[in-house]
Amino acid sequence: MMQQILQTRVLKKTMLSDRVVGLTLGLDNGAALPAWEPGAHIELELAAPHTEPLYRQYSLCGQQDNTHAWQIAVLKDEASRGGSVFIHEVLQEGDVVPVSAPKNHFPFAANKKCLFIAGGIGITPIVPMVKAAVAAGLDWQLLYLARNTSDFIFLEDLQQLDRSRIKVHASDVEGQFDLQKTLMAQDGQTTVYSCGPQGLLSALEQYQQEQKELGWKLVLERFAVEADASTLTGNRFTVTLQKSGKRITVDSHETILSALKREGIKVKCSCQNGTCGTCETVVISGQPEHRDFVLSEEERELNETMMICVSRARSAELVLDL
Numbered sequence: 001m002m003q004q005i006l007q008t009r010v011l012k013k014t015m016l017s018d019r020v021v022g023l024t025l026g027l028d029n030g031a032a033l034p035a036w037e038p039g040a041h042i043e044l045e046l047a048a049p050h051t052e053p054l055y056r057q058y059s060l061c062g063q064q065d066n067t068h069a070w071q072i073a074v075l076k077d078e079a080s081r082g083g084s085v086f087i088h089e090v091l092q093e094g095d096v097v098p099v100s101a102p103k104n105h106f107p108f109a110a111n112k113k114c115l116f117i118a119g120g121i122g123i124t125p126i127v128p129m130v131k132a133a134v135a136a137g138l139d140w141q142l143l144y145l146a147r148n149t150s151d152f153i154f155l156e157d158l159q160q161l162d163r164s165r166i167k168v169h170a171s172d173v174e175g176q177f178d179l180q181k182t183l184m185a186q187d188g189q190t191t192v193y194s195c196g197p198q199g200l201l202s203a204l205e206q207y208q209q210e211q212k213e214l215g216w217k218l219v220l221e222r223f224a225v226e227a228d229a230s231t232l233t234g235n236r237f238t239v240t241l242q243k244s245g246k247r248i249t250v251d252s253h254e255t256i257l258s259a260l261k262r263e264g265i266k267v268k269c270s271c272q273n274g275t276c277g278t279c280e281t282v283v284i285s286g287q288p289e290h291r292d293f294v295l296s297e298e299e300r301e302l303n304e305t306m307m308i309c310v311s312r313a314r315s316a317e318l319v320l321d322l
């Protein structure tokens, strides 16, 4: 799969809160950047000299109609695997950052009522969605949850759109939010869009099951899941790499990604838990068993691509475009 890579430059780096830095990226000479839709993310290639690059994905959270600058916000992750620390501590204004064209696994398509639920830094894809809902004249509400009052970013901007539709809740001062009660007030006209930590998204999935009769729909963006070793194992199968003709056995205890690494084959990856889409690989033949959180049901059925960090094979062989 050919991916468009843009050599962007950090135009501005500014702290949005104690733990979140905002980056504005643009092309030299003010050239136009590709268009994007609310929910889209870009993938940054982060590399100090003489080191292997890290690939990290961040939601676009600036003005959709600004074709000369992209804005992202990056939380300094306490459990950082290097990406957010690099952005906070190493990356400087003026530095060049290779960036992918925008991709969208979290498309916004509400046409009536929408309830946005953002958990902490999960506000980033929600910001352009709220603006799109305002522009479309939809009936929207935003529930913005955070652990600490100091974690709220973009709040003033959002409140200027319509303060009465926004509820903020910081658990350090107000305790646990009663999510169940808020969801009980929804109906079949409502689509809930949420991005946030795994605990929040799991709770939403559970309440949707429990409140099935209310009929509200749920669209989620995950930025992390805890790796569960049992989801990474399964049947033994063979992967054939189309470009080299090489055949590699993927044992029951390993993933396609780890089998490729074992054979010295380098492929791009980031999260390694099926949430980011970096390792998306074109399937030429064979039937994948999708275990990721990126592809939609429709995309899974097409079997055109797969996330090789977690997904396996239903067929004895997969031929991949590698």
Ligand code: FES
Residues within 6 Å of the ligand: 268, 269, 270, 271, 272, 273, 274, 275, 276, 277, 278, 279, 280, 292, 294, 307, 308, 309, 310
């Ligand atoms: S590396 Fe993130 S989905 Fe595979």
